[in-house]
Amino acid sequence: MNEASAIEIVVAVLLIAGAFFTLVGGYGLIKLNNPMSRLHAPTKAGTLGVGSILIASMIYAIDHTGGSLHELLISIFMFATAPVTAYFVAKVHVHRDRIGTPLPELDGGKKWATKVKADDQA
Amino acid sequence: MLMTYALYITIGAVALTMVLCMYRLLRGPYMGDRVLSLDTISINAVSLIVLYGMVNKTQVFFEAALLIAMVGFISTVAFARFLLRRDVIE
Numbered sequence: 001m002n003e004a005s006a007i008e009i010v011v012a013v014l015l016i017a018g019a020f021f022t023l024v025g026g027y028g029l030i031k032l033n034n035p036m037s038r039l040h041a042p043t044k045a046g047t048l049g050v051g052s053i054l055i056a057s058m059i060y061a062i063d064h065t066g067g068s069l070h071e072l073l074i075s076i077f078m079f080a081t082a083p084v085t086a087y088f089v090a091k092v093h094v095h096r097d098r099i100g101t102p103l104p105e106l107d108g109g110k111k112w113a114t115k116v117k118a119d120d121q122a
Numbered sequence: 123m124l125m126t127y128a129l130y131i132t133i134g135a136v137a138l139t140m141v142l143c144m145y146r147l148l149r150g151p152y153m154g155d156r157v158l159s160l161d162t163i164s165i166n167a168v169s170l171i172v173l174y175g176m177v178n179k180t181q182v183f184f185e186a187a188l189l190i191a192m193v194g195f196i197s198t199v200a201f202a203r204f205l206l207r208r209d210v211i212e
Contacts, residue, residue: 053169
């Protein structure tokens with residue numbers, strides 16, 4: 001077995017880290033027993049996993065296909081959209097009362113902003 | 123050699139994660155969980171396409187990965203919007 005280059009070792013470590021985080025996200029998705037906890041597992045772990053794999057691909061491209069930073073575009077897009085999707089899924093849970101305990105009452109009979117219908121605001 | 127093993131281990135782990143997401147997609151129990159697992163499946167598809175490009179030492183799959191990422195985000199938001207309002211475009 002010949003000597004592995006430094007780039008190969010870095011890429012291998014990043015790939016294994018990405019595989020680990022992705023797997024943890026998937027395992028959390030089936031293991032946790034509460035909808036909000038299940039939301040927490042794959043959004044964070046999945047984003048970290050994809051980030052590691054994309055960085056590994058970028059470093060690998062320097063070595064093999066002439067170098068490109070294309071993957072940076074995907075990772076920026078992922079980091080920008082992952083919180084938005086998590087927010088929308090959390091909002092679905094809140095509106096369908098799947099969060100375990102009900103939301104606390106607000107002072108002065110005000111309603112939670114997310115519970116106010118779009119028609120009431122006009 | 124080291125990197126080839128790491129590549130195949132990572133592909134196996136991502137594929138296994140997609141199977142776990144499929145289990146949550148089929149079992150539910152709530153609609154929010156199904157939307158979330160579909161989103162996770164699309165994110166895993168992006169990493170699987172990137173890994174396939176690394177196996178073949180090519181950059182042509184980059185556009186496919188970017189498209190899957192965008193379609194996954196839009197469809198997740200549309201699904202959540204539909205569950206919230208029963209109406210995607212008001």
